[in-house]
Amino acid sequence: MKLFIGQILPYFTVTIFILGMIYRLGRWAGAQIVHNITLSPWPQTKGQAALRVGTEAFLFRNLFIYDKALWAGALLMHFALLNVLIGHLVGFAFFGTQFALIPGLGITTELSKAMSDCFGSIFGIVLFVTLLYLLYRRLAKEAAKLVTKPSDNLWLLYLLVLVGIGNIMRFVPNYHIDYVLVHDYVTALILFCPVVHMELLNNGFFLVHLLLVQILLIVFPFSKLMHVFGMFAERYIVNRVYHDPAPGLPNVDVSAARQAELGIPDGILQGRGYK
Amino acid sequence: MPEYKGMVQPARASITELRKIHIEPVPDELKPGKAVEYLDQLRKKFRSFVLAMESCTKCGLCAENCHTYLGTRDPNNIPTNRAELIRKIYKRYFTLEGRWFGKLVGAEDISLDVLEQWYSYFYQCSQCRRCAHVCPFGIDTCEVTFIGRQLLHWLGITPKLHSTTGAAMEKTGNHSALPKPGIVDTLEFMSEEIRDEFGVEVEFPVDKPGADIMYIPSSADFLLNPYTLMGAGMFFAYIGANWTIPSTVTEAGNFGFLFDQYSTQRGNVMRLLNAAQELGVKKIVWGECGHGWRAAKMYIPTLADRPLRWPITHIHDEVANLIRNKELKLDPLQNSKPVTLHDPCNYVRACGLNENMRVIMNACVTDFREMNPHGADNFCCGGGAAILFDDPEMYQRRIMFSKKKAEQVRATGVGEDGDGILCAPCSICKAQLYPMVEEHNLGVEVKGLIDLVGRSLVWK
Ligand code: HEM
Ligand code: SF4
Ligand code: SF4
Ligand code: SF4
Numbered sequence: 001m002k003l004f005i006g007q008i009l010p011y012f013t014v015t016i017f018i019l020g021m022i023y024r025l026g027r028w029a030g031a032q033i034v035h036n037i038t039l040s041p042w043p044q045t046k047g048q049a050a051l052r053v054g055t056e057a058f059l060f061r062n063l064f065i066y067d068k069a070l071w072a073g074a075l076l077m078h079f080a081l082l083n084v085l086i087g088h089l090v091g092f093a094f095f096g097t098q099f100a101l102i103p104g105l106g107i108t109t110e111l112s113k114a115m116s117d118c119f120g121s122i123f124g125i126v127l128f129v130t131l132l133y134l135l136y137r138r139l140a141k142e143a144a145k146l147v148t149k150p151s152d153n154l155w156l157l158y159l160l161v162l163v164g165i166g167n168i169m170r171f172v173p174n175y176h177i178d179y180v181l182v183h184d185y186v187t188a189l190i191l192f193c194p195v196v197h198m199e200l201l202n203n204g205f206f207l208v209h210l211l212l213v214q215i216l217l218i219v220f221p222f223s224k225l226m227h228v229f230g231m232f233a234e235r236y237i238v239n240r241v242y243h244d245p246a247p248g249l250p251n252v253d254v255s256a257a258r259q260a261e262l263g264i265p266d267g268i269l270q271g272r273g274y275k
Numbered sequence: 276m277p278e279y280k281g282m283v284q285p286a287r288a289s290i291t292e293l294r295k296i297h298i299e300p301v302p303d304e305l306k307p308g309k310a311v312e313y314l315d316q317l318r319k320k321f322r323s324f325v326l327a328m329e330s331c332t333k334c335g336l337c338a339e340n341c342h343t344y345l346g347t348r349d350p351n352n353i354p355t356n357r358a359e360l361i362r363k364i365y366k367r368y369f370t371l372e373g374r375w376f377g378k379l380v381g382a383e384d385i386s387l388d389v390l391e392q393w394y395s396y397f398y399q400c401s402q403c404r405r406c407a408h409v410c411p412f413g414i415d416t417c418e419v420t421f422i423g424r425q426l427l428h429w430l431g432i433t434p435k436l437h438s439t440t441g442a443a444m445e446k447t448g449n450h451s452a453l454p455k456p457g458i459v460d461t462l463e464f465m466s467e468e469i470r471d472e473f474g475v476e477v478e479f480p481v482d483k484p485g486a487d488i489m490y491i492p493s494s495a496d497f498l499l500n501p502y503t504l505m506g507a508g509m510f511f512a513y514i515g516a517n518w519t520i521p522s523t524v525t526e527a528g529n530f531g532f533l534f535d536q537y538s539t540q541r542g543n544v545m546r547l548l549n550a551a552q553e554l555g556v557k558k559i560v561w562g563e564c565g566h567g568w569r570a571a572k573m574y575i576p577t578l579a580d581r582p583l584r585w586p587i588t589h590i591h592d593e594v595a596n597l598i599r600n601k602e603l604k605l606d607p608l609q610n611s612k613p614v615t616l617h618d619p620c621n622y623v624r625a626c627g628l629n630e631n632m633r634v635i636m637n638a639c640v641t642d643f644r645e646m647n648p649h650g651a652d653n654f655c656c657g658g659g660a661a662i663l664f665d666d667p668e669m670y671q672r673r674i675m676f677s678k679k680k681a682e683q684v685r686a687t688g689v690g691e692d693g694d695g696i697l698c699a700p701c702s703i704c705k706a707q708l709y710p711m712v713e714e715h716n717l718g719v720e721v722k723g724l725i726d727l728v729g730r731s732l733v734w735k
Contacts, residue, residue, distance in 0.1 A: 031321055034321055036576065037415060039404065040627035056412075061335075062409055062411045147495070149381040151372075152333050225374065229330075230412060234323075243589065247596035248596065250591055252487075254603070258515075263475040264475060
């Protein structure tokens, strides 16, 4: 088991993830933007278009306008998720000392570790709670219920378990895992060194967490989670710069026409004596 | 067949009618197989469709934002569920997850029943794009409806209304099957009406060689909305334009856009460009028609088979421009009844006409009241994409689809004294709303925007 999950599977995971992404994004790229279907009112500059897409991507603008509750839940969930993902990478690389590395803030290594712990805990909990809320919403709210497929609920459950186990490792001292161990593990994997002997893999929670993450990555390119990229791809089609063709009618001089009293009976009749 | 297993459906075109728009229906037993084949072809072409199929998170936000769901509470009228009717087939045949985990992700085998579902629900969608406007990702279910209708059309499943209109366009150059003599007569009659009612001389030049401007009216303006065409004529006469109406294209609409974006829509585009070339005009100006304007403004550039030599603008753009330049003298007192504006979806979500309509409105009426929501946020009238079916079942649906609109109009209070005006500057909106304001007892009269302009021009 340790051999499979800890040593062999990771290489498969990474390969399938990369190939899967290429396949899925390639499938999108293969189809064309046939007609101009940009939504009006249009951005007038590339900057405005980027701003529009940016506010959708990072602030969930439309959710905010049309459904505040969903906005709060979804934004918090994604924000926590983003931080947890970054936290994983940075944590394993710098063991929690990352904040001390920012020049000019005067943060000590001790403080940085404490901060890292604190943020990790907060976002771990927020992520779990907001995922619960989103699941509750799917089961309770009429409109959400009517559009939900089993896989939508399963994804939320899956992430809840994944995040739940992560939280257990963080909050239950017996199962706690030191960053250093993970750092060594990942480094060894990257260098294609054997890792099966590592003490880390004896932690059952870690092993399951690792397995779930890998399954997630394998399935990711074939799942609804691709909306991260889908959103940019779609907005690239519907939020484009467009300039109206200039108004103005050829050979029309309104003041001359009015002076000639065109259209007024007994005046100069339309089309005659006037060009 | 207005109902199929509990689903409402519009009456279908017969084989003869289909042949008039060059379709040879696929026999029933071959339909499911062909549907998958055509779907494969279409999905490889349209990225907007692929993304609608593949990046929806099922957040459900679009549900309460589609007037068809609001009016019927039919779950299949939720935009993402409407798309799901095709998505379940798409998943089943074109995705790994659908092939391996069918039920889990909601994939389903193709069958005649599924095609009947498509026919029912893609012809309840008005292609208004409010779903795209609100979706956090901008997913455009209208694109899915386009593909669904295209596919059905290729199979030989097309509403009678759409196919006969398409055929009339090919034959006469307009949807109302008006021949040239009828057009000329009607226009002469309008000149007389204008002389009697407004006391001014307005000519409607048809096929005038050497004209600078080619005006494309909606053919409904010859019969149902005469004041819109009269308003346009008065506007052109007022500014002294050298304009003409081409007898070969007396139609601002393009039903091809709604059900056959390949052959029918392109055919109409080429017909227009031929007319412009023959008359030697310098600019094309479009009349009041929502889908027609979107089809012209946004699709002609990608559908024309030759370089485009004529700028095309909407008559609202031109009127608003002259108002901004203070070249038109308008007297708002001529329109002193309370007015509210129904924003045609295609104008505000696809063609950017939002502001210009308000510039015009504010210049020619005294009591303008916005509905809530308005502009790009406004709801559809419920008749969009020409789902103006008269079969009793579909007509009932049209009443339900316009429920939201009725609430909005009522909330403005313009009809309280029974003399309000509901300005709806699109032929399909007008055709939908004429009966609907009666059904919902709104106390308003439906008018176009150019009607109001014509009425308020100060000639002397
Ligand atoms: C810029 C990137 C992203 C944007 C703009 C975005 C946006 C959204 C939006 C608007 C929703 C719908 C609201 C909801 O149902 O909660 C959603 C749902 C969801 N997102 Fe993202 N997302 C992004 C990245 C990600 C990533 C990387 C994941 C990775 C796991 C993810 C996981 C989910 C999940 C699981 C749901 C479904 C929630 C539910 O079922 O209610 N998102 N996303
Ligand atoms: S709003 Fe967009 S993402 Fe949400 S369910 Fe509707 S189509 Fe899908
Ligand atoms: S285009 Fe309009 S009618 Fe059609 S699904 Fe979207 S919101 Fe509903
Ligand atoms: S008919 Fe009018 S309101 Fe309705 S979809 Fe067209 S433009 Fe929209």
